[in-house]
Amino acid sequence: MKNLEIAQIFREIAQILEIKGDNPFRIRAYERAAQNIEGLTEDIEDYLKEDRLGEIPGIGKDLAEKIKEFTSSGKIKAYLDLKKSVPAGVLALLNIPSVGPKTAKLLYEKLKIKNAEDLEKAIARNKLQGIFGIKEKTIENILKGIAIVKKGQERMTLAQAGQVADEFVSALEKLPEVKKISTAGSLRREKETVRDIDILVISDQPKKVMHTFVTLPEVKDILAEGETKSSVRTKLDVQVDCRVVEAKSFGAALIYFTGSKNFNIKLRQIAIKKGLKVNEYGIFRKEKFLAGRSEEEVFKVLGLPYIEPELREDNGEIELSLKGKLPRLHLIELKDIKGDLHTHSTWSDGGNSIKEMAEAARGLGYSYIAITDHSQSLKVAGGLTPADLKKKKQEIDKINKTLKGFRVLYGTEVDIDSDGKIDYPDDILKEFEITVAAIHSGFKQSKAQLTRRILRACANKYVHIIAHPTGRLWGTRESYEIDMDEVLRVARETNTSLEINAFPQRLDLNDLYARRAKEMAVKLAIGTDAHAIEQLKTMKLGMAVARRGWLSREDVINTLAVEELLRTIKK
DNA sequence: GCCGTTTTCGGCCCGACTGTTTTCAGTCG
Numbered sequence: 001m002k003n004l005e006i007a008q009i010f011r012e013i014a015q016i017l018e019i020k021g022d023n024p025f026r027i028r029a030y031e032r033a034a035q036n037i038e039g040l041t042e043d044i045e046d047y048l049k050e051d052r053l054g055e056i057p058g059i060g061k062d063l064a065e066k067i068k069e070f071t072s073s074g075k076i077k078a079y080l081d082l083k084k085s086v087p088a089g090v091l092a093l094l095n096i097p098s099v100g101p102k103t104a105k106l107l108y109e110k111l112k113i114k115n116a117e118d119l120e121k122a123i124a125r126n127k128l129q130g131i132f133g134i135k136e137k138t139i140e141n142i143l144k145g146i147a148i149v150k151k152g153q154e155r156m157t158l159a160q161a162g163q164v165a166d167e168f169v170s171a172l173e174k175l176p177e178v179k180k181i182s183t184a185g186s187l188r189r190e191k192e193t194v195r196d197i198d199i200l201v202i203s204d205q206p207k208k209v210m211h212t213f214v215t216l217p218e219v220k221d222i223l224a225e226g227e228t229k230s231s232v233r234t235k236l237d238v239q240v241d242c243r244v245v246e247a248k249s250f251g252a253a254l255i256y257f258t259g260s261k262n263f264n265i266k267l268r269q270i271a272i273k274k275g276l277k278v279n280e281y282g283i284f285r286k287e288k289f290l291a292g293r294s295e296e297e298v299f300k301v302l303g304l305p306y307i308e309p310e311l312r313e314d315n316g317e318i319e320l321s322l323k324g325k326l327p328r329l330h331l332i333e334l335k336d337i338k339g340d341l342h343t344h345s346t347w348s349d350g351g352n353s354i355k356e357m358a359e360a361a362r363g364l365g366y367s368y369i370a371i372t373d374h375s376q377s378l379k380v381a382g383g384l385t386p387a388d389l390k391k392k393k394q395e396i397d398k399i400n401k402t403l404k405g406f407r408v409l410y411g412t413e414v415d416i417d418s419d420g421k422i423d424y425p426d427d428i429l430k431e432f433e434i435t436v437a438a439i440h441s442g443f444k445q446s447k448a449q450l451t452r453r454i455l456r457a458c459a460n461k462y463v464h465i466i467a468h469p470t471g472r473l474w475g476t477r478e479s480y481e482i483d484m485d486e487v488l489r490v491a492r493e494t495n496t497s498l499e500i501n502a503f504p505q506r507l508d509l510n511d512l513y514a515r516r517a518k519e520m521a522v523k524l525a526i527g528t529d530a531h532a533i534e535q536l537k538t539m540k541l542g543m544a545v546a547r548r549g550w551l552s553r554e555d556v557i558n559t560l561a562v563e564e565l566l567r568t569i570k571k
Numbered sequence: 572g573c574c575g576t577t578t579t580c581g582g583c584c585c586g587a588c589t590g591t592t593t594t595c596a597g598t599c600g
Contacts, residue, residue, distance in 0.1 A: 025583050029572035060573050098589095100598050133597090137590060185600085198600085224599095226588050231599090241600080243587090256585085261600065268584040273577090279585055 001481075003037050003044045006070055009079055010034035010063070015091050016082045018101035019108075032058040035262060039315040041516040043485070045071055057314075089115025096145040098138070106131065120146060144221075151237060157474060158541060159504040161187050161194035164238050168199055171216055172242075177205045180250060184257035185241075188309045190544035192507045193474075196239035200257050206244035213242045249281045252292035256280035262314035270302055270318075278302070310547040331547045334540055336559045339368035342413065342436050342467055342499065342527025343536070347392050348373035348382040351532035354392075354408060355399050360533035362406045368562045370411035370434035371396065372527075377415045377423040378440055384412070386428055393431070407562050409433040413467060418442040418449075420456025422463065429462035433566060436499065436527070438467035439480075447481040454487050458496040464569045465525045466491070468501040468508040475505065484513060488520040495571050497557050498522060500549075502542025503529040514549025523568075525557050 014030035017023075036058045037044060047053050048071055053064040066076050086108070092115060093104040107113040110131055111122050123143060128134050156164070165183045173181050178201050182188070185198030203209045206228045214222045214230050223231040223239065231241045245253040256264060257280065264278075271278040276285055282292025283301050291297040296306050304321050308331050311317040320326045344350035345357055352360070354371050361369035373392070374383040384392065389412075396408045411434035415423045422429065422437060429435060437457045439450070457463050469487065470479035491498055498517055501508045506529065509517065517524055526542040528535055546556060553559045557568060 023572080026572050028583075033572085058573065062572060098598070102597060133591070135591065141589090196600095224588055229587055231588090257600085259600080261584095264600095265584050272584080277585085281586095 001043045001045075002071065003040055006044060006067055007034040007037040009070070009076060010037070010066075012091065013079055013082060015094060015101075016086050019086055019090060019094075019105050021101075021105065029058065029063075032262065033063050036315075039313060039512070041512050041519060087114045089118070092116060093119065096142065096149050098141040098145045103134075103142075106133070116146060116149065148233075148237070155193035155195050156238065157504050158187070158190060158192055158194060158507075158544060159538070161197060161238075164234065164236070164240070165197045165199065167218060168197065168213075168216065168240055168242075171218075172199070172201065172209070172213065175203075175209065175212055177203045177208050179203055179247060182254060184254060185259060188258045189260065189312060190310050190548060192510060192545065192548075196241060198257050199240065199242045200250070200253055201242060201244045202247050202250050203244050204246070209244050210242070243280075245280065247293065248289075249292045251294035251296070251298050252278070252282045253280045255295050255298055258309050258312065260313050263312040263318070266314045266318050267302060267304075270304075270322075274302070276301070308547065310544070311550065329550060330552050332543065332551050332553050332556055332559065334543050335365070336553045336556070337366065337526065337539060337543070338561060339366045339370070339409075339558050339565070340528050340530065340536060340539065341370045341409075341411070341434055341465060341525045341558050342372050342501065343369055343530045344373055344413075345371050347371070347384060347388065348378075349531060354395055356533055357530070357536070358399060358403060358406065358408050360536055362403070364536060364539075367405060368407045368409055368565075370409040370436075372411035372413040372434060372436045375412055375414040375423050377417070383415075386424075389428065389431075409562070411436065413438060414463070415440050416453050416457045418445065418453070420453035422457065422460055426462065429460075432462070434465070434569075435463050436465045436467045437463045439471055443471055443477070443480045445480075447483065450480050451483040451486055454482060455490045458487070458490045458494045461494075461571045463496060464571075465497045465499050465527070467499045467527065467529070468503075468506050469498050470508050470510075470513070472508050473505050474507070479508070484516065485520075488517055488522050491517075491522045492520060495523075495569070497525045497569070500524055500526045500542045500545050501529050502526060502538045502540075502545075503535070504538055504541055507541060507545050509545070509549075511545050511548035514545055514551060518549065518551055518555050523557050524551065524555055527558075 010030045011034040014027045017027045036056055053059050070076050090104055090108050093099050111127055113119050113122055123139055128139050165187055169181055172178055180202040182200050184200050186194045201209055210230050214225050214232055218234045219232045220235045221233040229243045233239050268278045276283055283290045283298050291301045299306050307317055307321055340361055343357055345354045358369055374381040376383045376385050393410055396410050399408055410432055412432050413436045416437050416439045472479035498509055500514055526546055528538050530536045557565055
């Protein structure tokens with residue numbers, strides 16, 4: 001799959017062109033192409049083979065040629081030539097906050113600064129003084145920016161971002177001046193990682209809100225403080241932006257502030273075609289305010305149905321909704337979930353007993369929970385021997401007699417060994433009501449080997465769900481590579497579900513694969529992999545992935561009532 | 572560089588904040 005590689009090259013071309021001061025629309029064309037390629041659920045080489053590159057928005061004749069060139073020769077000549085004109089380090093300067101293409105170009109041309117180290121040295125030697133347009137304050141900002149880059153400022157997980165946002169929201173909503181408040185940005189779109197936190201406030205007294213915002217105890221640095229918009233950096237080095245508007249603009253501002261950027265651009269283009277203008281204050285005909293109080297209102301004037309934040313990526317959703325095809329897509333919601341299909345108890349490496357897990361699950365409104373403790377080969381995680389299993393089964397039977405309207409399912413998370421075999425014999429496997437299978441070792445095998453392992457597991461008639469199918473652990477381990485289309489094809493044939501693992505560092509499958517699975521008519525299971533009752537709540541993160549993957553209730557097996565679930569999963 | 576029920580050429584989203592300017596370019600989202 002070369003999608004990400006090609007997207008990266010196009011993005012880099014855009015950056016080089018930016019520094020060279022090329023036509024801004026040409027630059028944007030490359031950026032847009034890069035983004036659209038990243039958002040593809042299919043392998044770009046399949047588009048090429050079937051002569052469908054033109055179907056990808058933003059890919060015209062020229063870029064299609066470049067994609068062909070890369071696919072056949074592994075390089076793009078125009079890109080290599082372009083790269084010679086600007087040293088790689090100069091591109092890296094763009095990562096420094098407050099340094100954009102113009103500044104980078106200036107520094108390179110005037111002072112021969114080729115990377116961040118050069119820049120620091122030049123500042124230390126007072127070389128920047130006297131360059132046109134650069135004075136004390138700019139230098140100070142650049143130094144701050146360098147410090148941030150050095151810290152390795154990365155994107156947060158969705159869960160971390162949620163916590164930071166909660167602190168700010170709960171502090172601000174206490175103010176009597178704050179009439180309404182909402183998070184926005186990629187946090188509201190529930191992206192799996194988030195760069196900064198965006199908060200939107202309705203108030204008649206923006207100055208007061210701004211002042212409170214920038215003086216909250218969490219704040220370390222004020223990056224900008226204006227009448228209606230401010231940015232701060234927290235003590236944990238997270239950037240938080242806050243914007244204040246009037247009530248009549250709340251919907252328009254929420255759309256604008258939620259993004260994505262490309263989604264906003266597309267909306268504004270649609271507005272222009274209708275002789276309208278959209279900005280964060282509302283939707284206008286000439287100077288006349290038409291709407292803005294709610295998002296629904298603004299969409300309506302544009303002739304669009306409401307589009308859920310998770311879909312707003314300009315990834316086909318606008319075109320579909322213009323055709324009226326999106327309304328039929330009812331995104332799955334947390335309340336649709338009837339049970340958790342991947343959990344652990346003290347029988348293996350979990351922190352709570354089966355009874356405690358069951359009661360907590362019932363407290364969340366579920367009607368069942370599968371206790372899927374590890375299998376015998378995973379000794380480090382307290383995998384269960386056949387003798388243990390008997391006792392565990394007895395315990396579950398006993399608990400089920402005491403719980404009304406709730407059921408504990410006898411489950412297991414089995415290991416897929418390096419050949420794709422499962423580590424319990426069939427006569428044991430057939431007893432389980434829910435069998436989740438996963439790869440826990442041998443991640444370094446080839447793509448073909450790893451794919452074959454998963455295919456074999458799917459073919460096992462006792463395996464219901466493949467857990468965390470790509471094995472990634474955010475910040476620790478990259479996904480291993482598998483032939484996903486092949487896995488999806490076999491999963492469908494064998495009636496095997498793929499899991500969206502909701503564990504905060506996993507979120508595996510990711511949103512794009514989830515969407516691809518839906519396209520291929522493969523069923524999904526959202527499981528938390530909870531090792532303690534608290535972790536059952538991470539279902540909402542799995543839900544974020546599912547919604548970004550365009551899933552409806554029908555696509556997810558644990559929206560079914562227990563009898564129907566057990567009927568559906570049998571092979 | 573892309574794209575077209577207003578166009579195959581001439582458009583391409585829109586505004587806040589900062590710093591260094593004295594009317595605005597650069598950066599950001």
